[in-house]
Amino acid sequence: MAKSEVEVITSERRRRHWSRAEKERIVAAALEPGATILGVARACGVHGSQVFRWRQQLCSKPTSAPGFAAVTVAAEPPVAAARTQGLIEVELGAETRIRISGAADAATVTAVITALRAGKR
Incomplete structure (x- = not known):
């Protein structure tokens, strides 16, 4: 099976960088009725596991950042x-x-x- 399009990366980075907008577009396409994540991933030249990861990152509920709780230290009873x-x-x-x-x-x-x-x- 031969691909008709080849992408050559000429920058110093070895990995391809996807903007947030591109990730959102690909994830939205994968969430369309009748679409499969693997089919959309192949069409966009991305590995399926990457689309699963993006979906997890973009669609999950935001978690609150860990913080500190107020603590009061009481004196020990006599x-x-x-x-x-x-x-x-x-x-x-x-x-x-x-x-x-x-x-x-x-x-x-x-x-x-x-x-x-x-x-x-």
Whole structure:
């Protein structure tokens, strides 16, 4: 299969440069009803994978640039205050765990454990 047209690149660049307008024109032609990307690529003298890449670049949603989030560094609580608050951790079987931090009265803890046991039956 012989091509009737040959392109000779005489610049120092070895690769062909496509402007954004040319890329948009080729991608638009490939998106026409009944057109195939490979058919349009052959007609324009481009490799099919290049047209797929251009379509991905031109038709994808723009992503926001990564940035920094505002962060506030809080001071650690005093050690004495952390000890007075307390922590209760109860495991009922392998799947149920409850963690209560801070001040909790015995009636509340008993009610929570009773409710969890009733739900396991």
